[in-house]
Amino acid sequence: MNSATRQKIIEAAMELFWVKGFQSTSIADILSRTQVHSGSLYHFFPGKQDLLVAVLEYYRDGIEENLLAYAWKDVDDPIERIFALLNGYRIMLVTSDFAHGCPIGNLALEISEPDPKVRELIAKNFSNWVDAVEQCLVDAGPRLPADTDRKALAEFILTIMEGGIMQARTHRDIALFDRNIEVLRTHLDLLMREAERAIA
Amino acid sequence: MNSATRQKIIEAAMELFWVKGFQSTSIADILSRTQVHSGSLYHFFPGKQDLLVAVLEYYRDGIEENLLAYAWKDVDDPIERIFALLNGYRIMLVTSDFAHGCPIGNLALEISEPDPKVRELIAKNFSNWVDAVEQCLVDAGPRLPADTDRKALAEFILTIMEGGIMQARTHRDIALFDRNIEVLRTHLDLLMREAERAIA
DNA sequence: GTCTATAAGGTGATAGAC
DNA sequence: GTCTATCACCTTATAGAC
Structure with a gap:
């Protein structure tokens, strides 16, 4: 209801x-x-926990239209979609003056003894995000080496987003986030160069 | 006193x-x-906050002997020291059955409006960790490309540690952490290969 | 420095009229 | 479904004897 x-x-x-x-x-x-x-x-x-569950369900159900559709509306290239998504978090950090981090990441570390429903909802929010990035990496096709584990790389990108936000907020310095993204950019460039070499 | x-x-x-x-x-x-x-x-x-400050100072002052000395006692290679340090967190996750994450990372995300002293102590704990890893990357010398930003790479490694722990704890699955570390390993391998090519 | 007792206020949650 | 009133508990913190 x-x-x-x-x-x-x-x-x-x-x-x-x-x-x-x-x-x-x-x-x-x-x-x-x-x-x-x-x-x-x-x-x-019935209780505060139930409200938390409802909030997490709201995030889970809205990832497509509230997050991805917005970040990707002007971006088609699958690799650039990843950076557009990450840039969305960057803008959020800056415009909120570091008040807004990743809502899921915050809860993931705060809730130490979650009831199973809460933990599973946080996990589901993460895995939906990872799936979306994984799809970008799949769509990049032969631009990445054939043996690249695209799921593992997508998890890695979530990790960078979360860790980058954590450091940027702690230092109150967006440069921390930017440098993290730059290293990711380097990594993807190296992978794409590897893929080119394999073709040549 | x-x-x-x-x-x-x-x-x-x-x-x-x-x-x-x-x-x-x-x-x-x-x-x-x-x-x-x-x-x-x-x-x-005088208050609970002061106790938090004391705990953070305790971490800050003990990083060398409580963390680094232990992780590195049998490891000399600077690159492998990085993985040994990360492996320390892996062991902690597994042996505590995911009860113990990174104590600093947890606080970094939990404390939303920290008084300045708390935020600066968390930042100091992070930057000390980053400095230690940066020193490893400096010690790796020509094994990495000359133009590698070693500070940025060290920050990146902290990010991976924090994000990897977050995901592993959420899914209660150490494989998430392991796959993150594997991608980092790939990245460092690619950098080292680049460095070799530049010499040849 | 340590002990006991207790204050003052906030917390999640409930009862029951409407 | 909404409103008012309120409970029982837990929280940080303090007072003052020893």
Whole structure:
């Protein structure tokens, strides 16, 4: 069942979990931001954990239209799509003055003893992201060496995004992120050069 | 000023922050684990934040003897020292059944509005780690291309460590970490091959 | 430096009228 | 579905004797 109130709660919780984290966001924070009252919130969500689950489901269901469609609307080249996606996170870091990191990555490290449902939803969010990047690498076809493990490389790219955000936020310096992306660029260039050599 | 009680508190807090996170660790948790009473704890640490600062200073001051000396005691080759260091985190993940991630990385993402002292200490812990890896890359000398930015590459390696741990913990599957390290290995191999070609 | 007792406020969650 | 009122608990932190 869906309703405007329910949706409003999810979106407020999403924003607050993103910026403050799950533990540091109180139910009172969400109530005051939404102008919803406690009774309504608990009508939709039996507990705070259930709200977290709903937020993670919302991310999971929206990756295509909220993230990928936006990042890729002007980019067709599969390799450049990867960098366009990464650049989306860069813009988010800069425009939020480092308040917004990766919402999933934050939760992944914060939730130490997650109930299985939460952990699996975080994992699913990661693997959907990895699948999308893997598809780019598959679409790059013979530009990469034939024996390149494209899934492993896609996981590697998620790792770089997460680690790059972590370092950039900690130092409050986007150059950390940029240098990480540059090294990734070097790596892909080296792979593509290898592939060219194999053909020649 | 230092005392056995103070040290006992720091070590308990370190372990608890590591496993449960900072917010989720209560003062009562620390008191019950140490058998110290509230009055003593607040005698040494005016507030919970000050305890966090002390823990981060403890990490910062111990990186050489608690982390590097151990990881490198049987390894001299500078490139292999990097993989030995990374393997230390791998062992930690496996032996703790994914309870222990990177203590600094966890805090880096959990603390959203850190007071400046906390953020700077986290940054210092990161940069000390990066400096150590950078030194390995410098020591690798001509095995890497002359124009390789060794600082940027060291930052990249920290990123991979952090992102690899994040993914492995989320999926509760060490293979995620291993595949990340394998791609890094490929990257360094490609760089070393480039360097050889430049000489020839 | 350590102990006991306790304060002051925030937390997630509930009851029950409407 | 929404509102008000409120509970029971846990949190960080303090007071003051020893």
